Amino acid sequence: MAFLNLEQVSKDFGPVTAVCNVSLGIEKGEFVSLLGPSGCGKTTTLQMIAGLVEPSGGRISLDGRDITYEKPNRRGLGVVFQSYALFPHMTVAENVAFGLEMRRVPRSERNERVREALSLVQLASFADRYPRQLSGGQRQRVAIARALVISPPVLLLDEPLSNLDAKLREEMQFELRRIQRKVGTTTIMVTHDQAEALSISDRVVVMEAGRMTQVDAPYRLYEQPSNAFISSFVGKTNLLAGKWRRNGASAYVEIKGISLEAPIADLSDAAPVMLSIRPEKILLREPGAGRLDGRVTNRFFLGSQWLFTIETVAGTMTVAIPNQGGDPPLEGSAVGLDWTLTNLRVIPDTANL
Amino acid sequence: MIRRSPFTFAPWLLAGPGALFFFGLVILPLCLTVILSFHAYDHSKGIQDTFTLSHYAAVVTDEYYLSIFLRTLRISALTTLICAAIGVPEAYILSRMRDPWRSVFLLVIIGPLLVSVVVRAFGWSMLLGSQGILNQALHLLGLPSAKILYTETAIVIALVHVMLPFMVIPVWTALQKLDPMVEAAAWTLGASRFTALRRIVMPQVSLGVLSGSLIVFGLSASAFAVPALLGGRRLKMAATLVYDEYLQELNWPLGAAIAIIVLVANLCIMLAYNRMIEVRARRTLG
Numbered sequence A: 001m002a003f004l005n006l007e008q009v010s011k012d013f014g015p016v017t018a019v020c021n022v023s024l025g026i027e028k029g030e031f032v033s034l035l036g037p038s039g040c041g042k043t044t045t046l047q048m049i050a051g052l053v054e055p056s057g058g059r060i061s062l063d064g065r066d067i068t069y070e071k072p073n074r075r076g077l078g079v080v081f082q083s084y085a086l087f088p089h090m091t092v093a094e095n096v097a098f099g100l101e102m103r104r105v106p107r108s109e110r111n112e113r114v115r116e117a118l119s120l121v122q123l124a125s126f127a128d129r130y131p132r133q134l135s136g137g138q139r140q141r142v143a144i145a146r147a148l149v150i151s152p153p154v155l156l157l158d159e160p161l162s163n164l165d166a167k168l169r170e171e172m173q174f175e176l177r178r179i180q181r182k183v184g185t186t187t188i189m190v191t192h193d194q195a196e197a198l199s200i201s202d203r204v205v206v207m208e209a210g211r212m213t214q215v216d217a218p219y220r221l222y223e224q225p226s227n228a229f230i231s232s233f234v235g236k237t238n239l240l241a242g243k244w245r246r247n248g249a250s251a252y253v254e255i256k257g258i259s260l261e262a263p264i265a266d267l268s269d270a271a272p273v274m275l276s277i278r279p280e281k282i283l284l285r286e287p288g289a290g291r292l293d294g295r296v297t298n299r300f301f302l303g304s305q306w307l308f309t310i311e312t313v314a315g316t317m318t319v320a321i322p323n324q325g326g327d328p329p330l331e332g333s334a335v336g337l338d339w340t341l342t343n344l345r346v347i348p349d350t351a352n353l
Numbered sequence B: 001m002i003r004r005s006p007f008t009f010a011p012w013l014l015a016g017p018g019a020l021f022f023f024g025l026v027i028l029p030l031c032l033t034v035i036l037s038f039h040a041y042d043h044s045k046g047i048q049d050t051f052t053l054s055h056y057a058a059v060v061t062d063e064y065y066l067s068i069f070l071r072t073l074r075i076s077a078l079t080t081l082i083c084a085a086i087g088v089p090e091a092y093i094l095s096r097m098r099d100p101w102r103s104v105f106l107l108v109i110i111g112p113l114l115v116s117v118v119v120r121a122f123g124w125s126m127l128l129g130s131q132g133i134l135n136q137a138l139h140l141l142g143l144p145s146a147k148i149l150y151t152e153t154a155i156v157i158a159l160v161h162v163m164l165p166f167m168v169i170p171v172w173t174a175l176q177k178l179d180p181m182v183e184a185a186a187w188t189l190g191a192s193r194f195t196a197l198r199r200i201v202m203p204q205v206s207l208g209v210l211s212g213s214l215i216v217f218g219l220s221a222s223a224f225a226v227p228a229l230l231g232g233r234r235l236k237m238a239a240t241l242v243y244d245e246y247l248q249e250l251n252w253p254l255g256a257a258i259a260i261i262v263l264v265a266n267l268c269i270m271l272a273y274n275r276m277i278e279v280r281a282r283r284t285l286g
């Protein structure tokens, strides 16, 4: 059994089902992200692990011990709250020392560990400040130090970076990963930002409306999303709705009267499907030389790449081309779109069944 | 954009009526009272137009007046203490309630403010009197009857009842501003519910408790209806003493002197208390 184990965990708030049958095993030392849109039950899941919300059903166990109904102060988990929840009337050092004080760690050892934790998050010189005298990024690091200083078996982070501006957020992502690598604490992070989840986790758990829909390593999640929601939520993608047709050893998909070659899938004939292809997997060719013809309606220069919107018979497609220094097709010019067949994903269209 | 003229009338016009009321109803009578307290008084001829400090001297040297001031101080302090002991937990429970109940109980707490203090004092005298419900109940249980009405206990009980909302509301307001996750953070760090309350919640609502106790103390020290109705003729507090000097003895200058002394004493105590706690709380809460 995994280090931290959730079995069929559910939570109802009256008529609202916030979390439904979540089962998840997390190994020691892993960094797992819970990813999903706002209101999908991420915080509720995290708080059930922390012991702040009591599950309506299911079991949670830590290191073989059932902790489903254990009080939060007996679990010993480190929690970083979305609002940081620092104690405003205590200095940074007092905040960090609080958990050790509760564990009756002797004063000299306590001071030593507080100092270590603060230097880990690079705030050693801020020990005597009050939380209100710190910037957002510094408060967030105090919250991390406060949670880590008690050497928790599991660290729980609830959208720890969402209150920071874009540049600081990027820095803190690396910082978080560096700290986690160094300390080796099993970590669960909640986020609604797919880029954040992909860049720092070992595994990503995608949640939709209280359910877990895919658990995978970041690159597999990106390359092999299990449904249309995930393929558009995780990264950008082009989705084309059509009918899947088998033709002996090959297959094709009918979209608005044209057919596009498709990979073989385990589907019945004429099943409604979504074709998904990432913008960066499409190549631009001369008109007629690709799998699909279209006309450039817009082009955006993003520095490292060009982004095109291309009108085709199958629908509007977005295409990303790395900036090689050349002059790409102008708006209004005709182009051909091409791709490798393996980069095309066929996703059963459950919404149109 | 609005162009601001160098002198705008709006602030003055808006603040005017309030300032006028304050001046006419507080400052002016207060000045008149101060002036009155320095007038001499003669039992046969009434108020004289000569300056004297004799009223002040009489009050501060007379055991009788001093004992009443001491009683006022004792009763107000005790009322404040009990209000804090009941009101703070009450406000905490209130702030943790779910919504329909929270509104209901808030109304229950504020509701008594809508009933006149005189009516409530009469209610207590009916409950606590020698033939009151309390003594009837004690009698039924075969216990000796208790003499509560016309004692300091009766005054404190009724004052606590009257003053409780003034403690609950500021503390409740302070609790509303608290991030509930801060308490949860203390739990996850290993604090029991009680420790989290004592170490994390209480220090942050101390300013609410401070303003609540200032209001309760000030109102208790100057309370009139409750001591008048539940203290009886002999158990006097500052306000009832002033009333007696004015309307029984007709010695207005002496009454004025007592009123001024009570005002100054009250002010000193409250300012000192405020300084003591606020300085500490402000330093950490900002």
Ligand SMILES: Nc1ncnc2c1ncn2[C@@H]1O[C@H](COP(=O)(O)OP(=O)(O)O)[C@@H](O)[C@H]1O
Pocket (backbone or CB within 6 Å): A013, A016, A017, A018, A036, A037, A038, A039, A040, A041, A042, A043, A044, A045
């Ligand atoms: N204490 C609560 N009472 C009632 N409903 C709640 C409560 N907490 C969360 N919910 C509901 O549960 C769902 C999931 O909430 P949450 O876990 O906070 O989502 P997320 O963190 O993914 O944004 C939401 O629909 C929310 O309205």
Ligand SMILES: [Mg+2]
Pocket (backbone or CB within 6 Å): A042, A043, A159
């Ligand atoms: Mg949330």
